[in-house]
Amino acid sequence: MRALKIKDFVEYEAYLRANDTELGKLVETLTINLSYFFRNLEFFFFLKDYVFPELKKKKADLVFWSAGCAQGEEPYSLAIIAAESRMLESVKIYGTDIDSRVLDVARHGVYSDIALQYIPEDLQKKYFKRVPGGRLIDSRLQERIRFLNSDLFAIPPFGPCDLIMCRNVLIYLGRDAQSIILRHFYDHLKADGYLAIGKVELLIGIPEVELFNTVSRVEHVYQKKEMSS
Numbered sequence: 001m002r003a004l005k006i007k008d009f010v011e012y013e014a015y016l017r018a019n020d021t022e023l024g025k026l027v028e029t030l031t032i033n034l035s036y037f038f039r040n041l042e043f044f045f046f047l048k049d050y051v052f053p054e055l056k057k058k059k060a061d062l063v064f065w066s067a068g069c070a071q072g073e074e075p076y077s078l079a080i081i082a083a084e085s086r087m088l089e090s091v092k093i094y095g096t097d098i099d100s101r102v103l104d105v106a107r108h109g110v111y112s113d114i115a116l117q118y119i120p121e122d123l124q125k126k127y128f129k130r131v132p133g134g135r136l137i138d139s140r141l142q143e144r145i146r147f148l149n150s151d152l153f154a155i156p157p158f159g160p161c162d163l164i165m166c167r168n169v170l171i172y173l174g175r176d177a178q179s180i181i182l183r184h185f186y187d188h189l190k191a192d193g194y195l196a197i198g199k200v201e202l203l204i205g206i207p208e209v210e211l212f213n214t215v216s217r218v219e220h221v222y223q224k225k226e227m228s229s
């Protein structure tokens with residue numbers, strides 16, 4: 001509204017309805033896209049050491065969803081850990097975000113040295129190569145990930161998941177919205193599927209928390225509860 005010198009919400013709403021490009025601009029302005037590779041490093045090693053061995057026992061193809069994936073740092077980190085766990089070939093990862101600009105960066109897969117700073121050095125060498133403009137992620141990882149423009153409040157265009165990661169997104173939402181999304185995640189997980197939320201996120205007083213068992217209180221990893229009928 002400041003950029004357009006509009007002082008009134010009603011006037012802004014009329015502008016929004018009359019101008020096709022404004023909705024995209026509004027979403028870009030309101031979304032906070034801060035992310036980095038291996039955000040909370042221990043979390044990714046928790047997945048590798050405790051969650052992935054359990055998933056491997058299923059001996060089936062696995063579906064992972066990084067919901068609110070920003071520029072792709074999170075799903076690519078997940079793919080690196082899957083590759084290190086020798087399970088990349090059986091994994092399909094979906095990265096979704098409401099902001100189409102960040103998804104373009106994610107699909108391109110080229111990052112600055114600073115973006116890579118928290119990736120352990122051996123993994124940087126193994127999974128990135130230097131290209132003009134930065135470092136390009138290994139194409140074997142890229143092939144496993146599909147980036148989609150999708151709102152968390154909508155049903156995603158893929159099937160039930162073995163693992164949903166939604167980190168540092170719910171913190172920006174109110175309790176009612178968190179409730180809706182948690183229920184949505186529950187419905188979109190396979191039996192025994194895992195849910196991970198951000199390290200700084202606490203879902204206190206939300207009834208939908210009861211739909212999950214706690215796997216790690218420290219890493220904020222949960223598992224879908226079996227509901228007796």
Ligand SMILES: C[S@@+](CC[C@H](N)C(=O)[O-])C[C@H]1O[C@@H](n2cnc3c(N)ncnc32)[C@H](O)[C@@H]1O
Pocket residue numbers: 031032033034035036039067068069070071074096097098099102150151152153166167168169198
């Ligand atoms: C702070 S980033 C977190 C990125 C990553 N998950 C992490 O933990 O580093 C939050 C992302 O959530 C996305 N987002 C916010 N609201 C959303 C919604 N309703 N549907 C889908 N994505 C959303 C934003 O566009 C942004 O890219």
